[in-house]
Amino acid sequence: MNTYKICLLAGDGIGPEIIAEGVKVLNAVGAKYDTAFEYTDALIGGAAIDETGEPLPTATLDAARASDAVLLAAVGGPKWDTTDPAAPRPEQGLLGIRKELGLYTNLRPVQIFNALADASTLRPEIVDGVDMMIVRELTGGLYFGRRERFYDEPEAGVNGAPGQRAYDTLEYSEYEIERIARQAFEIARKRRNKVTSVDKANVLETSRLWREIVHRVHEEAYADVELEDLLVDNTAMQLINRPADFDVVVTENMFGDILSDEAAQITGSLGMLASASLGDGVALYEPSHGSAPDIAGRGIANPLAQILSVEMMLRYSFNMAEAADDIRRAVTEVLDAGWRTGDIKGADTPADQVVGTARMGDLVVERL
Amino acid sequence: MNTYKICLLAGDGIGPEIIAEGVKVLNAVGAKYDTAFEYTDALIGGAAIDETGEPLPTATLDAARASDAVLLAAVGGPKWDTTDPAAPRPEQGLLGIRKELGLYTNLRPVQIFNALADASTLRPEIVDGVDMMIVRELTGGLYFGRRERFYDEPEAGVNGAPGQRAYDTLEYSEYEIERIARQAFEIARKRRNKVTSVDKANVLETSRLWREIVHRVHEEAYADVELEDLLVDNTAMQLINRPADFDVVVTENMFGDILSDEAAQITGSLGMLASASLGDGVALYEPSHGSAPDIAGRGIANPLAQILSVEMMLRYSFNMAEAADDIRRAVTEVLDAGWRTGDIKGADTPADQVVGTARMGDLVVERL
Ligand SMILES: CC(C)[C@H](C(=O)O)[C@@H](O)C(=O)O
Ligand SMILES: CC(C)[C@H](C(=O)O)[C@@H](O)C(=O)O
Numbered sequence: 001m002n003t004y005k006i007c008l009l010a011g012d013g014i015g016p017e018i019i020a021e022g023v024k025v026l027n028a029v030g031a032k033y034d035t036a037f038e039y040t041d042a043l044i045g046g047a048a049i050d051e052t053g054e055p056l057p058t059a060t061l062d063a064a065r066a067s068d069a070v071l072l073a074a075v076g077g078p079k080w081d082t083t084d085p086a087a088p089r090p091e092q093g094l095l096g097i098r099k100e101l102g103l104y105t106n107l108r109p110v111q112i113f114n115a116l117a118d119a120s121t122l123r124p125e126i127v128d129g130v131d132m133m134i135v136r137e138l139t140g141g142l143y144f145g146r147r148e149r150f151y152d153e154p155e156a157g158v159n160g161a162p163g164q165r166a167y168d169t170l171e172y173s174e175y176e177i178e179r180i181a182r183q184a185f186e187i188a189r190k191r192r193n194k195v196t197s198v199d200k201a202n203v204l205e206t207s208r209l210w211r212e213i214v215h216r217v218h219e220e221a222y223a224d225v226e227l228e229d230l231l232v233d234n235t236a237m238q239l240i241n242r243p244a245d246f247d248v249v250v251t252e253n254m255f256g257d258i259l260s261d262e263a264a265q266i267t268g269s270l271g272m273l274a275s276a277s278l279g280d281g282v283a284l285y286e287p288s289h290g291s292a293p294d295i296a297g298r299g300i301a302n303p304l305a306q307i308l309s310v311e312m313m314l315r316y317s318f319n320m321a322e323a324a325d326d327i328r329r330a331v332t333e334v335l336d337a338g339w340r341t342g343d344i345k346g347a348d349t350p351a352d353q354v355v356g357t358a359r360m361g362d363l364v365v366e367r368l
Numbered sequence: 369m370n371t372y373k374i375c376l377l378a379g380d381g382i383g384p385e386i387i388a389e390g391v392k393v394l395n396a397v398g399a400k401y402d403t404a405f406e407y408t409d410a411l412i413g414g415a416a417i418d419e420t421g422e423p424l425p426t427a428t429l430d431a432a433r434a435s436d437a438v439l440l441a442a443v444g445g446p447k448w449d450t451t452d453p454a455a456p457r458p459e460q461g462l463l464g465i466r467k468e469l470g471l472y473t474n475l476r477p478v479q480i481f482n483a484l485a486d487a488s489t490l491r492p493e494i495v496d497g498v499d500m501m502i503v504r505e506l507t508g509g510l511y512f513g514r515r516e517r518f519y520d521e522p523e524a525g526v527n528g529a530p531g532q533r534a535y536d537t538l539e540y541s542e543y544e545i546e547r548i549a550r551q552a553f554e555i556a557r558k559r560r561n562k563v564t565s566v567d568k569a570n571v572l573e574t575s576r577l578w579r580e581i582v583h584r585v586h587e588e589a590y591a592d593v594e595l596e597d598l599l600v601d602n603t604a605m606q607l608i609n610r611p612a613d614f615d616v617v618v619t620e621n622m623f624g625d626i627l628s629d630e631a632a633q634i635t636g637s638l639g640m641l642a643s644a645s646l647g648d649g650v651a652l653y654e655p656s657h658g659s660a661p662d663i664a665g666r667g668i669a670n671p672l673a674q675i676l677s678v679e680m681m682l683r684y685s686f687n688m689a690e691a692a693d694d695i696r697r698a699v700t701e702v703l704d705a706g707w708r709t710g711d712i713k714g715a716d717t718p719a720d721q722v723v724g725t726a727r728m729g730d731l732v733v734e735r736l
Contacts, residue, residue, distance in 0.1 A: 076570070083569060083576040083577075083579050083580050084576075085573060085576060089570060091570040091571065095571070121490050121491055121494045121608055121609055122489050122490055122491065122608070123489055123490065123491055126489040142538060142571070142572060143571055145535070147572070147573040147574075148573065149573050149576075149577060163541060163542035163543055164541070164542045164577055164581075165539065165540070165541045165542065165577075166539070166540060166573040166574045166576070166577040167513070167537055167538060167539040167540075167573070167574060168537075168538040168572045168573055168574050169535055169536075169537055169538070170510060170535060170536040170537070170538060171533070171534070171535040172533070172534060172535075173531060173532070173533045174531035174532045174533065175531055200622070200625075201451060202444070202457060202459040203459065203463070203510070203511055204510060204515070204536045205453060205515040205516065205517050205534040205535070205536055206515075206534045206535060206536050208451040208453060208517075208534070209451075209517060209532055209533075209534040211451050212451050213532075232625075232626055233625050233626050233628075233629040234629065236604070236626045236627070236629050236630040236633070237629050237630060237632065237633035237638070238633075239630075240489055240490070240608065240630065240633045240634060241489055241633055241636075254568070255626075257568075257600075257601050258600055258601050258604045258623075258626060259604070260601075261601040261602065261604050261605050262604035262605060262607075262608065262630065264605065265604070265605035265606075265608045265609055266608060268609075270605070
């Protein structure tokens with residue numbers, strides 16, 4: 001019997017509620033496939049700030065490193081919102097763990113579940129067949145570059161009055177671009193064999209470097225994969241105009257943040273989308289959505305993205321493709337049977353088919 | 369009789385074809401309102417590179433400065449695409465003139481013409497009533513920060529092999545943020561009195577400064593205007609989810625580039641959207657779309673965004689609101705009468721209502 005150690009990071013808002021359903025599904029899979037999952041809970045985000053003063057305590061990092069995979073729910077909330085550069089912020093926990101574990105590849109699959117096609121604000125014929133994988137570079141760029149704030153520099157002020165200045169640095173090395181480009185091409189080979197590389201090469205030096213390296217890697221090792229360059233502003237348009245045309249989209253950290261959320265919204269069911277963050281060691285899995293503080297604690301959050309992040313964990317970290325397929329099938333069946341949480345219910349969903357977080361988890365487990 | 373000097377920058381691709389229609393409309397307006405428009409042609413972008421080796425010759429800047437307003441068509445094309453940091457690029461002409469003329473406010477109105485509501489890939493009930501003004505900071509941020517490329521730094525290479533590194537700098541001063549925030553609040557007061565300020569304050573120091581300054585300005589002078597903060601990734605989602613909710617959206621340069629194109633695409637008719645770039649002196653007006661090199665020279669490009677950029681010029685630079693209203697009415701009537709260029713024709717547009725660039729310009733002029 002295989003044993004896997006999983007570090008659970010419930011975080012903030014709806015986090016504790018939805019991660020419980022992920023664990024429920026893992027336990028069901030373990031029973032079926034004769035695999036033991038051992039869990040360690042650890043603190044991150046606002047919950048960690050409240051308890052320890054830090055968004056990412058050392059104990060959490062140690063627990064993550066000692067595990068075979070990390071399951072995260074979500075971090076953040078208005079309680080910890082601040083513009084004070086010195087104050088700890090929940091997101092630092094998330095950014096910190098990405099950096100510390102070297103999770104440079106963020107995979108965000110964007111797919112439409114047939115039963116939920118109506119949830120999109122786009123016309124049905126436009127979203128029909130949408131199936132893309134956004135490959136976002138996750139440990140470089142503006143997120144981790146040098147940043148600083150300067151106070152009271154007279155010449156920066158309005159009309160000579162004292163003023164402030166701030167900067168952030170967007171930096172990339174050939175090495176960082178090469179490894180994410182390889183990931184994108186490898187993934188494309190297992191899909192529809194097409195990569196769209198997104199940059200802003202008409203303005204940014206990092207984008208010109210990006211484009212050069214992506215093309216060098218392509219020529220050297222992946223000439224069989226179709227490659228196109230698309231400017232980030234044009235991509236923001238084409239995702240709305242012809243979303244089904246995209247297969248693999250690879251881009252730097254900040255563009256990836258914006259475009260992956262845009263692409264997620266195209267499906268209309270953000271509560272269904274999971275993500276995987278991979279490096280060379282332990283990987284991290286989480287829903288694409290946030291901590292939804294407005295509905296926290298009410299037992300109504302949609303746990304399906306968290307459950308689908310477990311699917312990704314089984315696939316990428318534990319090589320349990322069959323069990324992963326099981327989860328996807330079970331989720332599809334639950335939706336096809338008409339079950340919905342509040343966020344994905346339609347105008348014509350009968351009231352008795354709208355269920356809460358725990359019941360939705362049970363419905364998936366019943367079908368495993 | 370008033371006389372205005374207009375500097376014409378036709379640029380590349382379809383530029384010369386569509387700017388001719390803008391001039392046609394200006395002449396018609398001039399005749400009707402007893403105003404003389406004097407034109408000076410100047411080179412910019414690829415056309416300027418081909419002729420002079422530079423994307424923004426000094427003569428062009430001089431001509432722009434000597435004018436009362438600048439009418440630009442579009443720049444760029446595959447002919448001048450390069451990732452060589454040392455080579456001249458058409459976009460440098462556009463970026464250069466923005467900087468040199470101090471055009472720090474970019475206004476991009478996003479509206480739906482009723483006759484074209486079907487052109488959107490979004491559901492009709494979602495785009496119904498979309499009417500927002502994107503206020504993009506245009507002379508700061510990543511576009512104009514320090515950037516550099518480093519070659520052959522062994523430690524940056526793959527597996528110790530020689531590699532390159534590059535960086536771009538995102539920088540903002542209090543002064544730059546304050547003046548664009550004021551613009552946004554002023555504009556909101558003439559509209560639906562609501563401003564959405566977009567940033568990435570959970571990651572970027574410049575965004576935290578942005579948020580602080582926007583709120584200070586709000587409290588000091590515009591407390592009557594409704595103000596909300598929205599993270600850039602969330603904005604990319606909400607523009608698709610509930611576009612009609614937005615009134616004025618204010619943001620920094622790169623976020624504005626991405627979001628204004630996304631918002632434009634929501635209407636489905638990018639060929640209809642104009643933009644104004646304002647500073648403290650002469651202003652510049654241009655279509656929101658690009659130079660469309662694929663259809664250049666065929667007389668089929670849509671001139672309406674260029675014509676609507678003339679509308680903005682009359683409104684903002686010449687205080688000719690009545691004439692501006694005239695143009696908008698004429699364009700609306702042409703569309704209501706069923707006339708279309710290829711890019712905005714529908715599946716049921718009769719072939720004899722699909723017209724070319726010059727004919728479309730004539731149709732507008734006939735109705736002035
Ligand atoms: C919470 C935030 C820092 C984070 C990011 O910007 O990366 C989130 O938006 C995400 O996409 O995972
Ligand atoms: C051509 C390019 C440099 C420019 C920009 O990014 O500002 C364009 O996309 C725009 O939005 O006007």
